[in-house]
Amino acid sequence: MNIYKDFIKSTKTHESLLAVLLIIYIIFDIQTPVNMLNLANNGIFQSILVILVISLFFYVNPIISILAIIALFLFFDRSKNAIKNFNPSENNKFNDMINYNKSSSNNYNLDNQSTLEEQMVEKMAPAIIDNDKIYSFQPITDKQHNAKNLNDHDEFS
Numbered sequence: 001m002n003i004y005k006d007f008i009k010s011t012k013t014h015e016s017l018l019a020v021l022l023i024i025y026i027i028f029d030i031q032t033p034v035n036m037l038n039l040a041n042n043g044i045f046q047s048i049l050v051i052l053v054i055s056l057f058f059y060v061n062p063i064i065s066i067l068a069i070i071a072l073f074l075f076f077d078r079s080k081n082a083i084k085n086f087n088p089s090e091n092n093k094f095n096d097m098i099n100y101n102k103s104s105s106n107n108y109n110l111d112n113q114s115t116l117e118e119q120m121v122e123k124m125a126p127a128i129i130d131n132d133k134i135y136s137f138q139p140i141t142d143k144q145h146n147a148k149n150l151n152d153h154d155e156f157s
Contacts, residue, residue, distance in 0.1 A: 015060050022067040025074070032079045037086070040079035049075075 024030075032040055039045050053072050056065040088096075101116070114122075 015064055018060070019064050019067060022064070022071045025071050026067065029078075032075065032082050034082075034086075037079060037083055040075065041083055046076065 049072055053065070053068045056068050
């Protein structure tokens with residue numbers, strides 16, 4: 001208890017408050033806010049924080065400085081882990097895309113993956129059969145708006 005009493009006597013009120021805040025940050029898993037993640041991942045900001053923590057050795061109790069170093073490393077680690085959570089792996093992206101592309105009728109088979117285009121063609125296009133059956137439709141083309149045929153050997157001007 002002698003070390004505790006010496007620590008209390010040698011620290012000022014604001015140093016004690018700083019020590020309590022650092023201990024709370026170290027003990028509890030306080031995550032970095034989302035809007036600070038880009039700032040926490042910035043090299044210039046990280047170097048400024050390292051300089052500030054090192055400067056604490058000159059102005060406050062060394063125990064508080066050691067707590068600040070531990071809190072700084074935890075801050076960097078928690079920020080890095082939070083950024084990894086926002087950048088999912090390729091497998092997670094692929095699984096998300098499969099979930100997004102599932103049809104509403106749940107006819108989506110993961111073993112036989114077909115695209116939406118293939119599903120629509122299966123539903124809409126008539127089957128091509130080699131017989132002499134005459135169909136009621138005829139193929140047509142869109143209006144060509146005076147376009148020239150590329151097979152023509154006329155010179156283009």
